[in-house]
Amino acid sequence: MVFQGSSAALSHTGKVRGNNQDSGYSGSNLFVVADGMGGHAGGDVASSIAIDRLEGLDHTYDTPAEAERALQRALTAAAGALIDTVKIKPELAGMGTTVCAIIMVDEYAVIAHIGDSRIYLYRDDALTQITTDHTFVQRLVDSGRITPEEARYHPRRSVLMRVLGDMDADPEVDTFIMPTQPGDRWLLCSDGLSGVVDDAHTAKTLGLGLAPGRTADVLLKHALDAGAPDNVTIVIVDVGGQHPLVSGTPTIVGAASTPKGVEVPLARPGRVSWLHLTRQAANEPTHFEPDAEYLEELIEEDRRRGRRRRIGWIAGLILVLALIGAALFGAYQWTQTRYFVGADEDTVVIFRGIQQSIGPISLSSPYEDTGLPLSVLPEFERQVVQGTISAGSLADAEQIVDQLRQNIGGD
Template sequence: MPIALRYAARTDLGLGPKSRNEDSGYAGPHLLVLADGMGGHAAGDVASSMIVGQLAPLDGESMGADSALPALETSIREANSRLRTAMRDNPDLSGMGSTTIAMLRAGNKLAMAHIGDSRAYLLRDGTFSQITKDHSFVQQLVDEQRITQEEAEDHPQRSLVTRVMTGHEDDEPDLSMRELKVGDRYLLCSDGLSDFVRSDIIQEILTEAATPEDAADRCIEVALRASARDNVTVLVAEVIDLDTARAPSTIPQIVGAAAVHERAGKRTRGLPISPAEKAATLTREASGRAAPTEGETPTLADEDRPGVRTWGRRVLVPAVALIVLVGAGFAAWTWSQRQFFVGPDGGFVAIFRGVSQDVGPLRLSHPESVTTISVTDLPTLYQDLVNNRIPLDGRADADGRVTILRQAAEECRQQAAGGLACGSVPVTSPTPSPPSTAPVAPPVPAPSTVPVAPPVPAPSTVPVAPTVPAVGTP
């Protein structure tokens, strides 16, 4: 029986403070890829778009079931190697990373690779299940029966991921093969959906939607109604019988950072000339957003007419530009003074006002208060977080994080008093901090552990997913 995939890809910036989409999605007739970039200023959007760009050519290759999984694994390793090379060549990209879920269809088989806390769900014959397992700190605590699934939902470190693609050679994804069945519906999503919408609501959406397009649109709509404060990206694919259903479109769809980087010509290798390249062009044409070809410089409508550049224009344009620059600079400074982060100051944990980057000799932050918590008294994991700075969502969030760190330091001291070495995590689960949307800075981990921090959802009247999310802006 001949089968095919009918698919849809959707994304939204979300309602949080992120100014750009760090998610990337690709949906084609044989390939689905979702990558949730991490690193914020460290170019999470570049990481996710590079991964999609590396995997996209698989959609144009014909392969058997035996070769699909090795091909997918090889492409993911190459994508990870490219991240490492890009960070080595460009220090501004240092610290970037991304989750990845990829599904490659070969006949009626599906090769799947997964690393991070982005999720894949399957609706089959009315049964809804999560078919990926989060690579997260909180999931480890659940697996070790140190906390319950219910406690995991409100754990203050539920966004810490333990495995993502960061360019390290030992960033290993989970690999598996599945069999496709007519009527199956697959959903791939970033934690912008799973962190804010309960799984039973997601199941209801997938069950009731008439088409993958309807399901994807509905997922985005419900996530925004739930005040999702992270980028929200979903891919929905349905297995259809070509003997009884109309053949679906085979035009790939690209959303998020990958589409933006392709349109802008920002090709850290970009999307290669492949189905992905074709998809980006067709997407622009369909939306009416024509883009100049690479290397082409747009021409202003009156640029070639003589006598246009009058004296008034020569005076007014620079003046307006100066006003805009001054206004933008003041706005940027004002915004920076409303930001907070936790970091080290003289060996102690401190709350800083501003942003953790400096511009030349100009410091954009200053310690607002220094605690009595010694950084060396903290568990190893928390030391890494503090040393790499923990971005926050206001002063209330800062006080909550300090409370967690104080408790962790006290537990370490108690362990030391009992003759025990302080572990990398506290013995008991810390008291949850006030809701926060700010991502937690990625630590400097042991070889394959890269904790990163996406946001904690803001209060909402829409139920929140009983899942085990991890830190990921992701």
């Protein structure tokens, strides 16, 4: 049956990119985000071709398995279309696109995913990432070499391990089926959102209960406030809920929304060298699918970075410990310039240091036993001496002892 719920889609160039290479689709049963790459024109074409091949799937299905097979066939056809396009326009070689898609079939969400665009599910006030990024850093996270937080800022975080591109006619696409229920809120987005807005802010926004279109606007504002260095594309799908479907007309956003989006563009004039064609884009692509040799180099580079990081931590720790040790030594040396008058078991003693201790470590030691018996001192002075009398210097301490002796003589 036709999906019962509401949805919205939007796409924005961001604050840095000169053009929008993302595409998005929100229909009756089908919802897609595609993040193109490969230069000024290549990314536009790749994401548009993906939407063009997928939008024919926006209808009802007898079973979720039928929809899953349809998604797989359509994405394989899209890969073939990319390959054919590059044959016509070789200057587009290297273009590709990520794809994340959902077909709603009864109470199930049929999901297809390749690349680093993401699908999230917001249910019972909790946000869950449903897809797993096909990226180099995700491989590092999965192997326990870096944490998810470190992955957010890793310099190779945009290097894709899998992509729908012009090099593979049979792409490895993740497809699976999940049960869904009324009240679920699904979010499909490019890394222009997930790469700059953390899950806590995304969950808070999805939990506000705003209509899908308004929710997408708020999420976009978060991305723009964070600098929006990449294109931002968002599709939100509510299952049931309080916001009815306004129109059954599909919404197409981004590169695929323009008539030229799915056309093969004319080559822009560029200087050709014996090494390579000059790039046609003002903005370099942020990610691409590397070959095996390059991946090995990235892995070795990451090992080197890890070693440098460990050496840096060890050197920093040694420096901190050295500074702490120097500070403690300096403080101890200062205490040894101080004196006070106190007592041992039966005589008046001049001590060097201060009256305090650090745990079991005393910061003072007997300097001179004056030979003056405590028993000959008046009661008050004896108590004062046993409580210690601070002196600014050795001379001051000796003067205090002389005064005690004189007091005895005076008595």
